[in-house]
Amino acid sequence: MALEHAILVSLEERSGSGYELARRFDKSIGFFWAASHQQIYRTLKRMVDLGWVTCTEVAQDGKPDKKVYEVGDTGRAELRRWLAEPGDPAVLRNDLAVKIRGASYGDIPALLAEVARHRDAHAERLDVYRVIEKRDFPDPAALTGRHLHQYLVLRAGVRAERGLVDWFGEVLEAMRRDGGEDR
Amino acid sequence: MALEHAILVSLEERSGSGYELARRFDKSIGFFWAASHQQIYRTLKRMVDLGWVTCTEVAQDGKPDKKVYEVGDTGRAELRRWLAEPGDPAVLRNDLAVKIRGASYGDIPALLAEVARHRDAHAERLDVYRVIEKRDFPDPAALTGRHLHQYLVLRAGVRAERGLVDWFGEVLEAMRRDGGEDR
DNA sequence: CTATACATGTAACTAGTTACATGATTTA
DNA sequence: TAAATCATGTAACTAGTTACATGTATAG
Numbered sequence: 006m007a008l009e010h011a012i013l014v015s016l017e018e019r020s021g022s023g024y025e026l027a028r029r030f031d032k033s034i035g036f037f038w039a040a041s042h043q044q045i046y047r048t049l050k051r052m053v054d055l056g057w058v059t060c061t062e063v064a065q066d067g068k069p070d071k072k073v074y075e076v077g078d079t080g081r082a083e084l085r086r087w088l089a090e091p092g093d094p095a096v097l098r099n100d101l102a103v104k105i106r107g108a109s110y111g112d113i114p115a116l117l118a119e120v121a122r123h124r125d126a127h128a129e130r131l132d133v134y135r136v137i138e139k140r141d142f143p144d145p146a147a148l149t150g151r152h153l154h155q156y157l158v159l160r161a162g163v164r165a166e167r168g169l170v171d172w173f174g175e176v177l178e179a180m181r182r183d184g185g186e187d188r
Numbered sequence: 189m190a191l192e193h194a195i196l197v198s199l200e201e202r203s204g205s206g207y208e209l210a211r212r213f214d215k216s217i218g219f220f221w222a223a224s225h226q227q228i229y230r231t232l233k234r235m236v237d238l239g240w241v242t243c244t245e246v247a248q249d250g251k252p253d254k255k256v257y258e259v260g261d262t263g264r265a266e267l268r269r270w271l272a273e274p275g276d277p278a279v280l281r282n283d284l285a286v287k288i289r290g291a292s293y294g295d296i297p298a299l300l301a302e303v304a305r306h307r308d309a310h311a312e313r314l315d316v317y318r319v320i321e322k323r324d325f326p327d328p329a330a331l332t333g334r335h336l337h338q339y340l341v342l343r344a345g346v347r348a349e350r351g352l353v354d355w356f357g358e359v360l361e362a363m364r365r366d367g368g369e370d371r
Numbered sequence: 372c373t374a375t376a377c378a379t380g381t382a383a384c385t386a387g388t389t390a391c392a393t394g395a396t397t398t399a
Numbered sequence: 400t401a402a403a404t405c406a407t408g409t410a411a412c413t414a415g416t417t418a419c420a421t422g423t424a425t426a427g
Binding site: 022023024027042043046047050065067068069070071072 | 376378380381
């Protein structure tokens with residue numbers, strides 16, 4: 006499991022409250038590791054119990070109090086350990102591929118409409134990533150350290166979304182050709 | 189959840205035992221939807237309770253008895269329903285992207301070795317997919333129906349694996365350049 | 372006065388992983 | 400005689416989702 010570790014990375018970059026972490030998991034980190042606020046609050050509690058992070062209550066005016074979490078030495082050591090630990094290669098998981106494999110057992114035009122909807126959604130995300138890429142990293146060759154690492158994970162997002170958009174396009178093209186010919 | 193539905197698709201293609209399904213989930217279907225035998229047995233039991241599949245015990249000689257599962261009318265209706273049902277666009281999940289984002293908090297050369305290991309593993313899977321592609325689908329333009337659908341999900345695998353291999357290559361190239369220069 | 376942002380949580384459920392458990396037959 | 404394949408399961412645990420629950424402050 007990597008949620009604890011994703012939180013450690015995020016808190017090393019900048020300490021913050023559960024709410025703030027939940028915001029970050031709606032963007033940046035969340036582009037490649039999704040987490041809901043319920044999951045984050047639960048995990049933060051566990052991380053405090055483990056001594057990985059410390060929690061300080063902070064009063065604010067005009068806003069509710071918040072609890073700010075910060076990575077401690079134990080947490081930093083755990084992050085180092087995890088970063089060096091070998092893991093299994095990722096396994097793919099693709100709902101729509103299951104549906105396409107089973108297309109002939111259902112309503113094919115309806116499924117193609119669904120594929121088109123997903124293609125559009127992923128194309129939109131791809132645009133978001135590309136805007137960020139151009140805005141924040143106009144000269145990739147000059148990047149070093151943390152900025153380079155941030156750029157590279159954004160590249161993973163760009164490549165994955167573009168791959169999906171292209172694949173959905175291939176599916177639509179081939180299945181429309183197939184459906185159009187023998188009917 | 190799609191495991192029930194992945195099993196329905198697989199059993200529609202050909203009825204079989206839990207063990208046989210577990211084999212199929214080690215290849216073909218499993219290329220884009222992994223499932224362990226424990227999960228499959230548990231899910232098959234639930235599907236019998238729901239009336240989606242029927243179960244027949246079959247005696248074999250030289251081998252233990254087996255239970256053969258077959259899709260019933262209720263199961264077929266459920267599959268149709270699920271195929272027409274809209275779903276959310278896939279969210280990405282990439283452990284190594286989290287590690288790369290946190291690279292500066294750990295041992296970077298060790299992490300790059302891990303990245304290279306994953307690149308090799310995905311390159312191997314890509315080769316497997318390409319062999320299957322050339323062997324089973326030498327003339328994609330001529331494909332129709334179920335064969336076409338099978339080809340298209342294989343294409344998803346090819347695209348996803350190639351995307352990962354390329355990305356790992358980009359990561360290695362950029363981070364080696366970065367590490368090599370300022371040391 | 373309504374919606375949005377800020378802020379934190381619990382409870383119940385669903386899905387997935389890991390470890391344990393058994394036993395026959397075939398191949399090297 | 401050891402390993403691999405065939406065959407089926409239980410138990411405990413970990414992770415993730417959905418629904419419920421509450422309350423303040425600000426902007427339109």
